[in-house]
Amino acid sequence: MSGARSRAGRPVRTLSGPAGAALGLLALLAGAPALAAEAPEVAQACLACHGEALAEGAPPIAGHSSNYIQLQLVFFRAGRRKNEIMQGVAGGLSDNDIRALGKYFASLPAPETKPPADMQADLTRAGEAAALRHRCAACHGDAYLGIQAAPRVARLPEAYLAKALGDYRAGTRPSSGGAAMTEVAGALSDADIAALAHYLAVLP
Ligand code: HEC
Ligand code: HEC
Numbered sequence: 001m002s003g004a005r006s007r008a009g010r011p012v013r014t015l016s017g018p019a020g021a022a023l024g025l026l027a028l029l030a031g032a033p034a035l036a037a038e039a040p041e042v043a044q045a046c047l048a049c050h051g052e053a054l055a056e057g058a059p060p061i062a063g064h065s066s067n068y069i070q071l072q073l074v075f076f077r078a079g080r081r082k083n084e085i086m087q088g089v090a091g092g093l094s095d096n097d098i099r100a101l102g103k104y105f106a107s108l109p110a111p112e113t114k115p116p117a118d119m120q121a122d123l124t125r126a127g128e129a130a131a132l133r134h135r136c137a138a139c140h141g142d143a144y145l146g147i148q149a150a151p152r153v154a155r156l157p158e159a160y161l162a163k164a165l166g167d168y169r170a171g172t173r174p175s176s177g178g179a180a181m182t183e184v185a186g187a188l189s190d191a192d193i194a195a196l197a198h199y200l201a202v203l204p
Pocket of ligand 2 (some may be wrong): 138
């Protein structure tokens with residue numbers, strides 16, 4: 001990996017070949033700054049689902065911290081975070097792949113998603129109240145853009161957010177950060193989860 005490391009920091013758009021073209025396009029669409037980490041070969045396989053258009057059930061991963069991305073890939077690879085698709089993907093990744101993927105996706109800016117129109121203002125208010133009660137912002141930040149081990153959760157797809165909270169509660173997803181999310185989610189009702197997922201998905 002020393003070669004890749006010495007080239008890190010080179011603008012993605014200088015890569016040549018079809019891989020370079022695809023990744024350069026992604027960087028362009030995501031509004032990447034000139035200095036994104038070099039895209040490892042394996043990142044190509046991720047774009048079909050985590051690119052500008054998201055596959056069903058897939059969240060955006062650009063702009064999460066490298067640590068968060070690497071941890072999730074390790075959890076999938078070890079079968080501790082359950083998801084058939086991602087366990088299959090991560091099963092084929094080496095430690096070096098995981099490091100390079102974490103570094104690369106973390107170097108891309110988070111997508112500037114516009115919140116969908118809020119058609120359920122009551123649910124939003126219920127979600128805001130539940131977030132206050134459970135002190136979600138204490139770890140995720142006032143704007144829910146993430147702090148340290150706690151990732152950005154603002155404006156992720158609503159169905160993904162609900163599934164994530166349900167998975168922590170069911171124990172099919174482990175939590176880094178001292179089991180923080182496992183404890184938090186254990187106290188959530190189904191109604192809390194629906195309201196919280198909606199509130200976070202439509203945050204302005
Ligand atoms: C066929 C579609 C598909 C491909 C290809 C794919 N993913 Fe995923 N990925 C998903 C889905 C679906 C989820 C949501 C899993 C869940 O609900 O727990 C996910 C979740 C993730 C997460 C967790 C995100 C979070 O916010 O916790 C990471 C990190 C991730 N993928 C990285 C990758 C990387 C890196 C690659 C390429 C090596 C990749 N994925 C390829 C579908 C895909
Ligand atoms: C004590 C700190 C803490 C509190 C309080 C907390 N979180 Fe988290 N949250 C974390 C950490 C750390 C992670 C990353 C865990 C992991 O490795 O999966 C996380 C992950 C998440 C994720 C997964 C994001 C993704 O991309 O998959 C969601 C959704 C989430 N939190 C929502 C909430 C909500 C809603 C609340 C309030 C009910 C909350 N959190 C309260 C620390 C916290």
